[in-house]
């Protein structure tokens with residue numbers, strides 16, 4: 001499968017990895033929208049939120065456990081941050097591998 005985030009998870013293409021465990025990998029966004037902009041993904045391919053089901057949903061809790069650790073590591077747990085997962089065309093999803101953006105390090109816009 002020609003999926004760029006699967007390639008990152010498999011270390012076939014380089015990325016700035018900030019966290020990794022058995023199920024989850026997190027790396028810096030190539031085009032950061034905030035001082036801290038990290039993408040957290042399942043190592044297994046799931047295309048989007050639409051594809052989460054009772055078989056694979058355990059990884060979503062693993063992702064949020066990872067987010068909890070990453071925000072402490074990045075020193076934004078107290079100042080605050082936003083977690084976003086874009087889905088589909090109207091959600092402006094450009095990479096079809098489930099991912100959660102962590103955005104922080106500055107006061108974010110209240111509007112979208």
Ligand code: AMP
Pocket residue numbers: 004015027028029030031032039085086092093094095096
């Ligand atoms: P989305 O629009 O929610 O699908 O977000 C995809 C994100 O992936 C964008 O913020 C891109 O900047 C980011 N991105 C795309 N390719 C890479 C890459 N090779 N390494 C890191 N981030 C990437």
Ligand code: ZN
Pocket residue numbers: 003004005006007044045046096097
């Ligand atoms: Zn993938």
